[in-house]
Amino acid sequence: MFERFTSDARNVVTGAVEAATQRGDRTIGTQHLLLAITQRDDRLSAVLARHGITTAAITSAAPAETHEIDEDALRSVGIDVDEIRRRTEDAFGAGALDVDRTERSRRRASPLGRHIPFGKDAKQALENSLRAAVNRGDKEITAAHLALGVLSGSAGKGGRLMASRANGELRADLIAVIGVPPEADDGGDTTYGVGTG
């Protein structure tokens, strides 16, 4: 699937993986694809910023998954973590509850780094970007196609953020970044012209 991606678009995909890794998130979603774009400084990130889609906006709409126990939140539903901690340490030793062994063992299982799978929303966004390129007759899939793919699916945290900021102009602005295709095609339901290898 990636053979028609420009190096720029590939950087967005690898950037999304990096963003998910840094945040400790378990799947790669549309928010990570967007983060990989907004963390850059180019025409595309400027277009997104003009529509309010910035790194800060994404981080606020889709905060990193937490792996910490929120003791205040648990207290609010009547659970005393201190008491659980005390009893767990009695049975398993000091710090037993506070070491995330589950995470550590997962990392140990893959010494080359944690494998983070693409979520359904991110996969759909990649497919949408491919479809958009095929329908427009674009030979290559650029970073702007990826942003378009996130917007048109409106799936996942990134997609929902984009949909909430879209006022009709966002799509047109993204298409302007892509530029004029060699042969404009009104499209329709075009079948994919590329393999998935």
Add this chain to the structure above:
Amino acid sequence: MSITTEVASGVDSPDPGVGLRAVASLRILADRLEHLHVRRARGLGWSWQEIADVLGVSKQAVHKKHR
């Protein structure tokens, strides 16, 4: 404030974020306790099937998560 009132005020909190964070924290808490107890059970010679039966999940699921 009685414990019941405290719990009720948390549950009634207008901020769904507090309740959702509590749920997320419960899952993390459950995962950590599960890990500790599964390891202990294995150390005591329990089979994966026996552990899975108590947890109410398949043997494959528990093996994949903890092996």
